[in-house]
Amino acid sequence: MIVKLLSGxxxxxxxxxVILLAILVALAFAPFLFPGVRSVDxxxxxxxxxxxxxxxxxxxxxxxxxxxxxxMFFGMGAYGVALASTHMGRGFDAVAxxxxxxxxxxxxxxxxxxxxxxRVRAIFFAMITLAVASAVAVLVSQLSGLTGGEDGLSFQTPxxxxxxxxxxxxxxxxxxxxxxxxxxxxxxxxxILFLLMLRVVNSPFGRVLQAIRENDFRAEAIGYRVVGYRVxxxxxSAFIAALAGALYAIWLRYVGPDTVLSFDIMVDILLMVVIGxxxxxxxxxxxxxxxxxxxNYLQALMGxxxxxxxxxxxxxxxxxxxxxxxxxxxxFVLSIYFFPTGIVGRLRQRRQGRAAQxx
Amino acid sequence: xxxxMLRLSGVYTDIAQYHILQGVNFDVPRGQVxxxxxxxxxxxxxxxxxxxxxxxxxxxxxxxxxxxIAALPTPAIARLGVGYVPENMGIFSDLTVEENMIxxxxxxxxxxxxxxxxxxxxxxxxxxxxxxxxxxxxxxxxMLSIARAMVEERRLYLIDEPTKGLAPAIVSTMAGALRQxxxxxxxxxLVEQNFSVARALGDSAVxxxxxxxxxxxxxxxxxxxxxxxxxxxxLSMEAGH
Numbered sequence: 001m002i003v004k005l006l007s008g009x010x011x012x013x014x015x016x017x018v019i020l021l022a023i024l025v026a027l028a029f030a031p032f033l034f035p036g037v038r039s040v041d042x043x044x045x046x047x048x049x050x051x052x053x054x055x056x057x058x059x060x061x062x063x064x065x066x067x068x069x070x071x072m073f074f075g076m077g078a079y080g081v082a083l084a085s086t087h088m089g090r091g092f093d094a095v096a097x098x099x100x101x102x103x104x105x106x107x108x109x110x111x112x113x114x115x116x117x118x119r120v121r122a123i124f125f126a127m128i129t130l131a132v133a134s135a136v137a138v139l140v141s142q143l144s145g146l147t148g149g150e151d152g153l154s155f156q157t158p159x160x161x162x163x164x165x166x167x168x169x170x171x172x173x174x175x176x177x178x179x180x181x182x183x184x185x186x187x188x189x190x191x192i193l194f195l196l197m198l199r200v201v202n203s204p205f206g207r208v209l210q211a212i213r214e215n216d217f218r219a220e221a222i223g224y225r226v227v228g229y230r231v232x233x234x235x236x237s238a239f240i241a242a243l244a245g246a247l248y249a250i251w252l253r254y255v256g257p258d259t260v261l262s263f264d265i266m267v268d269i270l271l272m273v274v275i276g277x278x279x280x281x282x283x284x285x286x287x288x289x290x291x292x293x294x295x296n297y298l299q300a301l302m303g304x305x306x307x308x309x310x311x312x313x314x315x316x317x318x319x320x321x322x323x324x325x326x327x328x329x330x331x332f333v334l335s336i337y338f339f340p341t342g343i344v345g346r347l348r349q350r351r352q353g354r355a356a357q358x359x
Numbered sequence: 360x361x362x363x364m365l366r367l368s369g370v371y372t373d374i375a376q377y378h379i380l381q382g383v384n385f386d387v388p389r390g391q392v393x394x395x396x397x398x399x400x401x402x403x404x405x406x407x408x409x410x411x412x413x414x415x416x417x418x419x420x421x422x423x424x425x426x427x428i429a430a431l432p433t434p435a436i437a438r439l440g441v442g443y444v445p446e447n448m449g450i451f452s453d454l455t456v457e458e459n460m461i462x463x464x465x466x467x468x469x470x471x472x473x474x475x476x477x478x479x480x481x482x483x484x485x486x487x488x489x490x491x492x493x494x495x496x497x498x499x500x501x502m503l504s505i506a507r508a509m510v511e512e513r514r515l516y517l518i519d520e521p522t523k524g525l526a527p528a529i530v531s532t533m534a535g536a537l538r539q540x541x542x543x544x545x546x547x548x549l550v551e552q553n554f555s556v557a558r559a560l561g562d563s564a565v566x567x568x569x570x571x572x573x574x575x576x577x578x579x580x581x582x583x584x585x586x587x588x589x590x591x592x593x594l595s596m597e598a599g600h
Binding site for chain 2: 204207208210211213214215217218219220221222223224225226279
């Protein structure tokens with residue numbers, strides 16, 4: 001049953017299976033295990049970034065396509081929900097229309113970019129996506145009448161997803177309100193989208209993508225239209241990234257250029273894919289969980305560490321909470337050094353190595 | 360005599376500023392093995408790649424069963440029934456042996472009878488069926504590469520140096536597989552440097568030099584004439600065999 005749910009793509013490493021299970025349990029029961037606004041907010045961001053990073057991995061790890069426009073697609077979904085909710089009024093219909101419109105627009109733009117640039121070398125596609133993403137970010141900032149410009153848009157989500165909505169008293173000390181529903185909406189949709197992507201990469205379509213990534217001429221020589229497959233996966237990836245953006249907008253009830261279109265998000269996505277492990281899907285789970293946790297808690301952790309070593313020379317300065325970005329950078333360098341194929345790749349290699357030794 | 364399965368007429372191919380094929384003409388008769396021979400760098404691999412549409416012919420006709428395929432894209436040529444085994448094998452290392460074979464059977468699911476035949480010809484493929492192709496040995500990778508082309512009945516097989524760099528035992532397995540394919544009546548265009556394999560399999564031979572065809576005829580005639588070999592290819596292929 002579980003193997004079927006995972007489309008036959010099991011973790012293939014006991015350590016990896018335990019880590020993934022721990023993340024799944026932590027996310028599934030986050031509001032009860034880690035009560036508090038900040039921790040639930042972190043859990044929701046992890047869910048959303050898992051989907052966003054997995055959708056990028058679909059394109060980069062499986063299709064071998066480098067894109068810098070993923071944040072743009074993410075932003076389209078987010079702005080779709082924001083604009084629909086602003087103009088149609090709060091309600092699930094506005095959320096659905098906005099999410100779907102944003103996702104379809106993202107797929108359409110991905111189709112156009114892909115059709116014109118995926119015929120040529122991959123570097124041109126990367127450059128074109130960078131140019132288009134920058135242009136869209138500027139456009140969103142300039143069209144302040146529609147998008148709210150630099151200030152962004154605050155909007156109302158359906159009443160059932162707001163803290164004011166109550167559907168009971170308390171369960172294990174947690175208030176049963178719309179915020180809890182919003183979290184589980186995000187968790188559920190993220191889980192479904194992730195399993196769907198797992199199904200895609202393990203389908204015949206996914207196998208052809210992997211073949212194209214490895215040797216595109218050979219894939220053509222056995223009858224597969226490389227451009228068609230590349231354009232399709234780009235559109236699918238953009239569509240799902242936009243849905244992740246829609247979830248983010250629902251959670252934040254706000255969209256702005258810095259929040260959903262910033263190039264910093266693109267860098268985060270790249271880091272999450274590389275640290276987790278490209279072409280593995282599960283790498284997205286590990287990479288997103290690790291990076292979002294580090295971004296949210298490393299600073300506090302370092303503050304505590306600095307307090308603990310207060311009497312010692314040099315160490316309190318090194319552990320100063322203001323230096324958290326430095327340590328985040330050191331962690332990235334170390335993880336790339338020790339896990340060049342990503343954490344998932346490394347764990348699976350260890351397993352394969354042991355199996356080979358035991359043969 | 361029936362029309363050939365493949366006919367190249369006045370094919371010119373340029374790669375960047377280099378004129379690699381300069382008016383190539385030859386036929387691959389139906390149900391026969393045609394050996395494409397010549398020294399290194401004379402245009403044999405380019406000829407196969409031009410037929411597959413990877414390099415676009417600047418001029419000339421490439422007729423597959425009477426249909427001009429010179430302007431068709433590579434996937435369309437493959438779907439017309441041309442099986443291609445490139446020199447560098449081109450297996451998909453990240454996929455399993457099974458997945459490699461499934462991908463190659465582009466017209467539908469794997470045919471069990473044909474698969475059993477392939478397992479009998481290349482037993483390691485059955486042994487490592489669920490294993491990653493990247494973990495296979497060099498010889499096993501070549502077996503997989505050829506088996507992929509043979510997984511479906513093709514109108515034409517283009518095979519580029521299948522025994523290159525392989526151990527003698529594997530060469531004999533390869534030759535046996537190609538012999539069985541030939542006995543099934545397949546049309547094959549084979550580039551091969553191993554003369555004993557070429558002589559055993561070839562019905563006719565096409566010798567190239569400097570981007571042109573310099574000799575065509577029966578393989579037996581070429582095999583029996585050391586002076587002709589010396590003149591056409593600069594060496595006698597009888598030497599050492």
